[in-house]
Amino acid sequence: MIELNQRERGKPVIELRDLRRTLGEGETANEVLKGLNLTIRQGEFCSIVGPSGSGKSTLMYLLGALDRPSGGQVLIDGHDTRGMHDLELAELRNRTLGFIFQFHYLMPEFSALENVMMPMFKRGIRRADAIERATDLLSRLGIGDKTHRPPGKLSGGEQQRVAIARALANQPLVVLGDEPTGNLDTSNADNVFAIFEKLVKEEHQTIVVVTHDLDLAARTERIIRLVDGLVVDDGPTADVMERMRAAIGTHE
Template sequence: MGKSDQAPALHLDRLERAYAQGSRLIEVLKGATASLYPGEAVALLGPSGAGKSTLLHIAGLLERPDGGAVVIDGVDCVKLGDAERTRMRRSEIGFVYQFHHLLPEFSALENVVLPQLILGLPRREAEERATQLLQALGLGERAEHRPAQLSGGEQQRVAIARGVANGPRLLLADEPTGNLDPHTAERVFEQLLSLVRQSGVAALVATHNLDLAARMDRVLRLMDGILVEEQVTVVRVSQAQ
């Protein structure tokens, strides 16, 4: 089934956002428009300060735009009240950040269980789901370890499991491998992509890593406040002569 046969998991329609800086008005988004479809990973590129984090915050219902629509599962979330936006955020959206933000006093398993309990799932069901996710990410034997006992890559994989624990339609990731060494970043990225494919979630991944961006399904670049789809090709120079 092609994209044209599916409803988008997320549609951003002509988003506008500006901030006052002293007497100046800084326009960050000037009509940004894009759609994300189930099961695809889309890279979000742009220089620092271009507004990538603002776009993710608006898409994740953490911030309201000055204009435009954020449509998730057919619902324009800009028009919702705060309580409904919170409910939508908990049930339909997962987040992964550059820094894992795991709760240090809880085990890896408990960190993945907690968002499910908040959503109202029974503990046994939440623990089964958390166990399956951690196993899928190669962390089955680390489930009872606390974050301080895990490597940086392991911590980020727990954060990814937590991000998809509630079966969201949309996963928003802000530099999810930016704090990792290249080898670890590669492994975490591959497992993130695999999870996107298997779960059918739509993922929007902000990154500065052109190599990783080129391996996603599509690339969107935030330029002058709008989103432009582009091709990214990474040329590797062979060491053998």
């Protein structure tokens, strides 16, 4: 199977420049993101943490070109998304990004295998190749014996693994997860992170994941901390954790 996206470690894959996003209008207008500068590089395993309402989901939508900024720039794989038409954005997303959300949004009327094949169809990959890759991904995620079941006949943890396989289908440059374990018990959340760690280690997969669970964030390599629409800390996980610990009990 052809390598769809080149993996060049350290290369910027998503860049945000003075990113701003205002939601709502008039009296309810709310500047949710207030000027963010961030570079996500190939091979990084990042978590985004911060209090509820700090703008994490808004940021993820913009990182994934699912939403448009009110100001500033989003560059994905070097492409400035400003001025792109919806179709161009959709094509860029499908080619470069994989999404995993808290609720998996699998299509209930299709099998696990077909759900994973769907993004490959959108890219025009041949059916036989799509079946082979989807089968391989589901096997690697430990559900190779359940590929023909619809999501409704899988457990919550299994459904989230199908969603991960789907996110990986087109060998995305970046996997984006917004609370991908938010709906799972500790053991299944642990499994999902074990899968992420393996992908990062063995395939240099770039992963950016929002989590409110600091034990899970501690397993990533870089923590980006948001408070009230601004990045207040960003660095190697151990350093950010240390600064967060120091802050607890003082002013937080």
